[in-house]
Amino acid sequence: MLTRKQQELLLFIHERMKESGVPPSFDEMKDALDLASKSGIHRLITALEERGFIRRLPNRARALEVIKLPEAYNPAAQPRRGFSPSVIEGSLGKPQPAASVAAKSSSDDNGGSVSVPVMGRIAAGVPISAIQNNTHDIVVPADMLGNGDHYALEVKGDSMIEAGIFDGDTVIIRNMTTANPGDIVVALVDDEEATLKRFRRKGASIALEAANPAYETRIFGPDRVRVQGKLVGLIRRYH
DSSP states (O other): OHHHHHHHHHHHHHHHHHHHHHOOOEEEEHHHTOOSSHHHHHHHHHHHHHHTEEHHHHTTTTEEOOOOOOOOOOOOGGGOOOOOOOOSSSSSOOOOOOOOOOEEEEOOTSOOEEEEEEEEEEOOEEEEEGGGSEEEEEEEEEEGGGGOOEEEEOSSSTTGGTTTTTTTOEEEEESSOOOTTTTTTEEEETTEEEEEEEEEEEEEEEEEOOSTTTSEEEOOGGGEEEEEEEEEEEEEEEO
């Protein structure tokens, strides 16, 4: 029987190796489990090794092998830690009358669509006023959204290109104020700058991480950052 943290770490390692073929670093594990130090990860790794779930490979840095998974493991039920864009290609949809931030349901031959307000552009350095005005609406498949209120933002810049988010894309955001490490979020810094970045924790601080090596990770005190929403979908227009 594994503890909750042991199982969480085991599945994080397993999913990362499926995605990239490379085990996560101890820093990445620490952030994913929201632990204060890497010593806790060392203890969890040792416990998993003793129970026969993983094996450390000698003479290789970061070399871990997952030997088995918990019997009750159900991949479909596991939360997604990263973001793999669900891309709608083609038209961005026709402008609709102004609406509140809550998405509006409608119906079509494909089983339902939802009208989502576009609230402006998002990029590092954009004032918060840029995401408070409903410029127009777009229509997206209802199954892209799930529960909750949603809004859309047009992406400006290339800071998230390695997460598959490009300049000119439109991102679909679930309106929420909390996030897990690894989520891509709309973050409001110092109540004046809105940015789309991957959410991490560095001890008591919050890190906003770009998905482009040309941009540095920015570290802030927890009182300086407020989560404004979580990325759930993406629309791309081809000219």
